[in-house]
Amino acid sequence: MDNYIFDLDENITRTAVSYTNRYDIRISADLYTHMDLDASEEHRALIIGAPYGGVKEQSPGLYAQILAQRGFAVLTFDPSYNGYSGGEPRHLSSPEIFVEDFSAAVDYLGTREYVNRESIGAIGICGSGGFALSAAQVDPRIRAIATVSMYDISRMQLESITGSEEDRTQALESIAEQRYIDFEAEAPVLTGRGAAIGFDENTDPVAREFGEFYSTPRGYHHNALSQFTATSTPAFVNFPLLEHIEWISPRPILFIAGTEAHSLYFSEDAYASAAQPKELLTVSGASHVDLYDKTELIPFDKIVEFFTTNL
Template identity: 70%
Template sequence: MAVPDNYIFDLDENVTRTSVSYQNRFGITIAADLYRPKGFDESRGHPAIVIGAPYGGVKEQGPGIYAQNLALRGFVALTFDPSHNGYSGGEPRHLSSPELFVEDFSAAVDYLGTRPFVDRERIGGIGMCGSGGFLLSAAQVDRRLKAVATVVMYDISRAASKGWQDSLTDEARNGMLDAIAQQRYADFEGYAPALTPRGAPIGFDDTTDPIGREFGEFYSTPRGYHPNSITQFTMTSMMSFMNFPLLDHINTVSPRPILFVVGEHAHSRYFSEDAYELAAEPKEFHVVPNAGHVDLYDRTNLIPFDKLSEFFTKNLA
């Protein structure tokens, strides 16, 4: 059950959470939460990790769980709402953009790297689900990110342009683009952009598509519900993802290390497997036994916090 302030977890008594805000390079105000261990020593520089939300998620859900657990292990951790979503600024609401969502990671590094208690040479990142692709894309060009980890990564640009399991035909892709083009006219003449259907259905049952049900069991129930996390984006947003691949230069992240974390049974596993093959060394692939995709959003008994802590302790030394 979500707690009254809409965080889906209780704040640990040994962690301090502070609401902060800053602007990205587009002038959009980003709403974020800063997590630090209690008794934090602000007189010296610490390693820091920025944590991105699943595609359609917000900072009060899984990212906060990750940030809290990393703060308990001695890291400064920052979570944020993507531009145009959550409590962050940007109009129209619920817009999705590869460039904006990649920029949001660099803006988080801007913020962390200018805090007196953060060592700007020891900043890393975690991207959950769709933000895994955005983080890797940011790391391709933002060398301030010294180590990056993805958790059940989705490559939204690949999913948009090629379909699920690369099943989209050229004819179907052109049909989607034609529909989006017509929607642009409607949005231009209307009062508000049309939104996609919910990615996490409400009122699912045993006949619901298994992937949709998995998301519904999180976003559409008290387990993960948040009023800002509607799992919908403007319909015309997808055009940008179909035109701008996120991971074409993943090999250039090297020699900075990448850790890919997947659930053994995650439906998204193939995204990480393929990205791992394309990435240059150093790289690691970690499989969480008996875990699906959404399990690694909030199931603290399954999320490999010790592995993540070990990875960042070693590579942000």
């Protein structure tokens, strides 16, 4: 059962597709188009990446359907090692491969006859915001980028071990020892679940916010565990995703974040580091997860205007 968190609009065609990335990992994806799309002409196209720990049946598909209604051809995908995409071990988290997944999506879209190769953009939600920007730093085929509730996962992982030198050393030694355990086990150990289950007023506010989406019918999908392999942190620490964000210029970036989002500082700091043209749009009263699925808060008109103007 696919368990999409939204109903498919009768005017939208959703086609299951697959292709391989540079590492020969089979990517499971959905292509959204309006039923009236003229395949004999070239169209603007968008790639939408899932929140960190999420899958294409959740927020990416919701965004894709609405943007397909506005005339874009839109591709959503499950990251490598996650969802219905290939790769072993399951739920592995890799900065390089998650960035590669965006370029592989460009490969696919740019070889469709009805897609204009000069008019491909990307939207990254949560952690995919950082991955989309990182891909765009070195892949000029991505002509315009929007992020929504962006997380810089490499910075987040670095912050998780930041403290005294002793704290950092202990954290890295613990992860290194875990590699021995994983090597001899049938499957690697996963991190704790980032989205709380059975939460109440005493639950950590961030864990509860994610739990209200991932752990309830609102956003639940059996492939979205909000967990990854526990030994992934060092790879992200060694791979600063946004180190060359200024290279994206003169291609435009639109950062979108809620004024009440715990993650707002990621967008603010990335905006400060990026070169022009760039824009930071804050959504009054919105939290981080509100922009996953609350369509009354998501600024779709602005998103459409941004990509129509810049693709």
